[in-house]
Amino acid sequence: RKEVEQDPGPFNVPEGATVAFNCTYSNSASQSFFWYRQDCRKEPKLLMSVYSSGNEDGRFTAQLNRASQYISLLIRDSKLSDSATYLCVVTGTDKLIFGTGTRLQVFP
Amino acid sequence: EADIYQTPRYLVIGTGKKITLECSQTMGHDKMYWYQQDPGMELHLIHYSYGVNSTEKGDLSSESTVSRIRTEHFPLTLESARPSHTSQYLCATAGTGHNEQFFGPGTRLTVL
Numbered sequence: 070r071k072e073v074e075q076d077p078g079p080f081n082v083p084e085g086a087t088v089a090f091n092c093t094y095s096n097s098a099s100q101s102f103f104w105y106r107q108d109c110r111k112e113p114k115l116l117m118s119v120y121s122s123g124n125e126d127g128r129f130t131a132q133l134n135r136a137s138q139y140i141s142l143l144i145r146d147s148k149l150s151d152s153a154t155y156l157c158v159v160t161g162t163d164k165l166i167f168g169t170g171t172r173l174q175v176f177p
Numbered sequence: 178e179a180d181i182y183q184t185p186r187y188l189v190i191g192t193g194k195k196i197t198l199e200c201s202q203t204m205g206h207d208k209m210y211w212y213q214q215d216p217g218m219e220l221h222l223i224h225y226s227y228g229v230n231s232t233e234k235g236d237l238s239s240e241s242t243v244s245r246i247r248t249e250h251f252p253l254t255l256e257s258a259r260p261s262h263t264s265q266y267l268c269a270t271a272g273t274g275h276n277e278q279f280f281g282p283g284t285r286l287t288v289l
Contacts, residue, residue, distance in 0.1 A: 100276075101276040101277075103276075103277055110216070110265075110285075111282075111283075112267055112280035112281060112282055112283050113220070113267075113280050114280070115277050115278075115279065118277060156220075160276050163225075164210070164222060164225060164235070165276065165278055167219060167220045168219070169218070169219040170219070
């Protein structure tokens with residue numbers, strides 16, 4: 070079993086849709102959680118950190134459920150520019166553990 | 178502006194050549210990392226460093242080596258390149274006390 074598991078997608082959604090990505094992790098000792106965005110053939114970029122109380126940044130909302138070891142990312146009012154792969158990331162022992170990513174394709 | 182630089186951005190080289198991929202940062206971060214990523218696949222950690230003269234191997238076995246003589250630089254060397262080394266190599270940094278990592282633009286390596 071992978072330490073971080075994500076649905077690989079692709080998620081194909083129309084502009085304006087709301088889309089949710091889920092992620093589960095196996096290490097109950099993980100302390101920090103992040104969502105990264107990676108465009109095709111580019112480097113990953115930090116989208117947002119995920120806090121226990123949940124947090125929001127514009128159209129993006131991240132939630133953490135420690136009991137279920139589950140992280141989510143909600144994107145509201147999807148834009149064409151949101152098309153990318155979204156990586157769920159958790160802390161392991163001295164390093165970050167990256168999920169394989171969920172691909173999002175927003176169409177007009 | 179603080180940033181992370183990787184050179185070269187693209188490299189096509191023949192089998193058996195020695196190559197060094199450069200990574201430098203102006204962010205003043207102590208922690209630096211090298212990842213390998215094939216197209217559409219997950220990131221694999223191959224080396225990391227927590228400061229000058231500190232280097233560790235990552236999760237993915239790699240024939241490459243690294244050095245950390247200066248805080249700003251973390252070069253990766255392949256003594257004898259092979260076609261199986263063809264991949265994208267991404268360098269990342271993180272500040273002390275912080276876990277979030279920031280990535281350079283990557284080096285896309287092709288070994289013929």
